[in-house]
Amino acid sequence: MTTSDNLPAIRNTSLAERIEYSQQLAFANLLPPQYFKQPANVLWAIEFGESIGVDAITAITEVHVIKGKPSSSAGLVSALVRKAGHRMRTWVERDENGRLLKAVSTIVRSDDPDFEFRSEWTIVRAQTAGLLKQNENYGKYPEAMLKARSQTEVARDACKEALCGLGYTPEELGAEVNDDGSIVITTATVQAGASVREAAAAAQEMTGVVKATQDQLLRLAKLMDAKGVTDKLGYLHLVHPDYTFNSAADLTSAQAAAVESALGRGEHLPPAPQDSDEAQASTAPASEPAGPAPAVETPAGGEQSPAADEDVVDGDVVEDEPADTKDLRDLGILMTELGITPHSGKGSTKLNDEARFAWLSDFLKVQVEGSTKNLNRSQAQRAVAELKRLQVERAKKRLSLYRQIDESFNRLGITTAEDRFQDLSVILERLVMNADDLTFEQVETAAALLEQALGDEQPRAAWETMVNAAKQYAEAKAVEAEQQGGGF
Known part of the structure; x- marks a missing residue:
C-alpha cells in the first residue's frame, strides 16, 4: 500500500495547494459519484488518508463516512493490521460436500507472538444477529460476507490501535452494501479547506447505496x-x-x-448487423442470445424431425415447458463466473455464444444453437445444476491452490503476507491486499509461476527474476502510455 510519503499532492504542500489538487482531481469521471465534482469531499479523503498513512485513491475507494463515522472495507482493515507488523490470516472451512461451514480469521500480534486472537463467523451466527434479514448478500455471497465479519471483529479485538478509527465496515454501521462491502455513497458536503475533524463532523447524513x-x-x-x-x-x-x-x-x-x-x-457491443439470418443469430448478447434456432429440415423419407422446442432423450421425443427466465439468467452468470464465456471487447458476443452453445451441446447431448431461449425447462435446470456443481469443485480447487501457494512461498523463504502480496501485485499486474482479491484464473497463474520457480536450481533467485521482469515490463508500459498521452 502506498504511504502518504509517496503522494506528491500532499507531501510538503500548503492547504491552498491541496485544495487546488482536490479541485483538479474532482473532475476525473472515474471517481465514485460521492467524489465526482465534489472537491471538498476529495480534500477530506486526502486529509484522512494522510492521517492513516494511505494514498488519496485508497482513501477514496476504501473509506466511507457513515453518520459522521469513518468506516472501511474489510480489505483495508486487513492491510492496516499487516502494515502494523501483525500477522493476520483468513480462511473458510467446508464440509466433505463443499458446503460452507464458517469463516475464520486469526491475528498474532508482533509484540505477543505466543497468543492467537481468533474470530469465527457462521451463517447460524449471522442469522441469530439478524444479518440475513438486514442484507440479502449473506444469501448471495455468504463466504465474502462472513470473512469480512470475522476480519473486522478479530482486528478490533487484537489491535484496535492499528485501525486508526476504522474498526467497522459500512455494513456493521447499518449501511446497505454489496458483497465486497465497499459501495456506500454518502451525502457529505464540507467547506473547502476544512480539517479532517470538521469534515467528519459535517458528514451527518447517510443514504446507503444511491x-x-x-x-x-x-x-x-x-x-x-x-x-x-x-x-x-x-x-x-x-x-x-x-x-x-x-x-x-x-x-x-x-x-x-x-x-x-x-x-x-x-466494450461488449454486438457486431454490426449483417444480412443473413445466421449472422443475426450470432450477434445476440452473451447473457441471453435472441432469435429462433435454425429451422430443422424434414429428412428424406417424409418423417418430421423433432421441433426446435423438443429434445431427443434416449430416443424418445419429450415435450417440456420453455426455460424459465431466471434459469437462463443464472445460466449466463454461472458461465461467466466459471470462465466458459470469458471473452470481452469487440467480437466477444459471437465468441461467447459459440463457447456457450458448445458447452450446452456437449453436456445435454443435443445440438444447441441460435439462442438459449430454445432450451426447455428441464434442460436449463439440469445445466444450472451442473454449473453449480462445477462451482463447488472450483471452490475446492481454489482452497487447494491457496495451500499450494502458501507452501511455495514458505519454500522460497517469503513468509510475511506483505512481501507475498507485494510480489503477487507485481507479477499479476494488479493491487493485491487479500487473497480473495484474485480471480480463480489469477490464483492458478500464481500457483503455476511459483511452481515454475521452485523447479529451478536456485528457486529464490528464479522467483526474484520473474518479479523484476514483470516490474520492468509494467514500467515500460507506463512510459509508453505517458508518451502516447495516456492517463487522465
Whole structure:
C-alpha cells in the first residue's frame, strides 16, 4: 500500500495547494459519484488518508463516512493490521460436500507472538444477529460476507490501535452494501479547506447505496439504442457479471456510470448487423442470445424431425415447458463466473455464444444453437445444476491452490503476507491486499509461476527474476502510455 510519503499532492504542500489538487482531481469521471465534482469531499479523503498513512485513491475507494463515522472495507482493515507488523490470516472451512461451514480469521500480534486472537463467523451466527434479514448478500455471497465479519471483529479485538478509527465496515454501521462491502455513497458536503475533524463532523447524513437517477437511466437507454444494444439487461450483466439485475432500476449510481463508460469505450457491443439470418443469430448478447434456432429440415423419407422446442432423450421425443427466465439468467452468470464465456471487447458476443452453445451441446447431448431461449425447462435446470456443481469443485480447487501457494512461498523463504502480496501485485499486474482479491484464473497463474520457480536450481533467485521482469515490463508500459498521452 502506498504511504502518504509517496503522494506528491500532499507531501510538503500548503492547504491552498491541496485544495487546488482536490479541485483538479474532482473532475476525473472515474471517481465514485460521492467524489465526482465534489472537491471538498476529495480534500477530506486526502486529509484522512494522510492521517492513516494511505494514498488519496485508497482513501477514496476504501473509506466511507457513515453518520459522521469513518468506516472501511474489510480489505483495508486487513492491510492496516499487516502494515502494523501483525500477522493476520483468513480462511473458510467446508464440509466433505463443499458446503460452507464458517469463516475464520486469526491475528498474532508482533509484540505477543505466543497468543492467537481468533474470530469465527457462521451463517447460524449471522442469522441469530439478524444479518440475513438486514442484507440479502449473506444469501448471495455468504463466504465474502462472513470473512469480512470475522476480519473486522478479530482486528478490533487484537489491535484496535492499528485501525486508526476504522474498526467497522459500512455494513456493521447499518449501511446497505454489496458483497465486497465497499459501495456506500454518502451525502457529505464540507467547506473547502476544512480539517479532517470538521469534515467528519459535517458528514451527518447517510443514504446507503444511491440508486441510479432517472436522468442516468434515460441517458443509458438512449446511448444503448445509439450503440445498437437491443438486449439491455444482457448488456448490464456483461459489464457487471457478479450482479443480478431484474431491471435497470436495480442499478446503483456507480454501476450506471460504469455501464455508461463501457458503452463510451465500445466494450461488449454486438457486431454490426449483417444480412443473413445466421449472422443475426450470432450477434445476440452473451447473457441471453435472441432469435429462433435454425429451422430443422424434414429428412428424406417424409418423417418430421423433432421441433426446435423438443429434445431427443434416449430416443424418445419429450415435450417440456420453455426455460424459465431466471434459469437462463443464472445460466449466463454461472458461465461467466466459471470462465466458459470469458471473452470481452469487440467480437466477444459471437465468441461467447459459440463457447456457450458448445458447452450446452456437449453436456445435454443435443445440438444447441441460435439462442438459449430454445432450451426447455428441464434442460436449463439440469445445466444450472451442473454449473453449480462445477462451482463447488472450483471452490475446492481454489482452497487447494491457496495451500499450494502458501507452501511455495514458505519454500522460497517469503513468509510475511506483505512481501507475498507485494510480489503477487507485481507479477499479476494488479493491487493485491487479500487473497480473495484474485480471480480463480489469477490464483492458478500464481500457483503455476511459483511452481515454475521452485523447479529451478536456485528457486529464490528464479522467483526474484520473474518479479523484476514483470516490474520492468509494467514500467515500460507506463512510459509508453505517458508518451502516447495516456492517463487522465
